[in-house]
Amino acid sequence: MIGTAELVTFGLLAFGAAYVQTLTGFAFGLLLMGAVAFTGLIPFAEAAVVISLLTLANAVVVLARGWRDIAARPFFLSLAGAVPMIVVGYALLELLASTSLTALRIVLGVVIVLSSLQLIRRPVLRRRPSSGAAFAVYGALGGLMGGLFSTAGPPLVFQFYRQPMPHMVVRETLVAIFSISSLLRLGLVAVSGDWQSHVLVWALAGLPSVVAATYLARRWPPPLTPRTVRQMAFALLLLSGLSLIAPAIYLGV
Template sequence: MSAAELLGFLLLTGAAAYLQTLTGFAFGLITMGGVGLTGLLSLPDAAMIVSVLSLVNAAQMLAKGWRDVAWREFWLVMAASIPLLFVGYWLLEWLADTRADLLRLLLGFAIVVSSLQLARKPEPLAWKSGDPSFLFFGGIAGLMGGMFSTAGPPLVYHFYRQPMPMVKVRETLVTVFALNAVFRIGLVAASGSLPSGSTWSGLLAIPAVMGATYAARRWPPPLSPKTMRRMVFGLLFLSGVSLAAPALAPVVRGYL
């Protein structure tokens, strides 16, 4: 990356980390959407960097919050998430080599659907959901995490409906994202698909992520949670549409 591209990536990841700390989600979606729009990195390389940065953000958040994790629900999610993460990663590698336009379209579609889902506050349930539901949503999250390092939306939707304290929901989600990132980084390393050359300069975003995480905890904006959700929704929706629209025509032509 050039100096200008690196600066843009630092600003993008800092903003994503700030919003992730305030809301418990959106880091991967915002970063991958921004990368897809600007072309700063290839999508597979960007997903790898996002995994590393997500792990940094999660570790910083969990330094004090790990005691609040809902461990039973966490392990149910991980039992389904890890196998599907492998499937998602395989799909990413296959599409990146053969159908780059389709890959961009899928990413844009995933961001748009996620933004629409996050736009409405999930209706709380009277009773905690059964174990199969955590396995189901964990599997969807694993598939999205394997492809784009964006495991958040399905889990955010499911967990925020549960009759659980918000601190427990937030810390459980962050722990899931952290362990998914560890497995995904290990998978990339084992497959020999690690980014090369100047791509690793993206890791200079680690201080930006750490600084934004600290700033969000120390100086949160004077905005209501509802306003924050609307802002994140608008940002994600526009980035998803902007990413998917240019890729739609080439994909359609390819099937005609």
């Protein structure tokens, strides 16, 4: 039985992650997964399903108006690399979750720490779009992370924000890729029989927080420079990642 205190706690964590995501355009899944893993509020596998549901809900809202801005070629090339690796990442999650939760925490912690570096590094814009192979490779990396932790963002964000494309095109294309990735991952969960009915309870608890945080961050952003916001998000991600890695290494389990 899920208690009220647990649902409220998850709602607050989802609010914080969505608020940072709205200000930076990055890090919702990583922050929420890191916080959930640190608190032990929800098991890894279930948390990934909840994040997929919340990501999909956010995508529906964004793409209802912005789907025309999707860049077709990068979209399909990235998905071509992502789709098979989502399956691989999901299988790897199943393996690690059943054999070594400590290894899973370390992997997630390392991913979060490396991803945090993106927030303090300015992407260098390319003069011409990347090759099709490059989109497929970064799509594959994103797919692997999406299958593991339902956080496909970091490799794809790095790749797309270097492209000579308008910001709106980049944003809508990324959201579209994330939505398809989430759908596929949810399909894998259903087919494998790992679907737990109470994940909908967690998702419904987080949904109002995500909507509210997104609205507040857009309507009344804090009086901080973009650089300061990114530095704060970097610090949150870094601490989140280290908090997962350090205990696991210290205990040596």
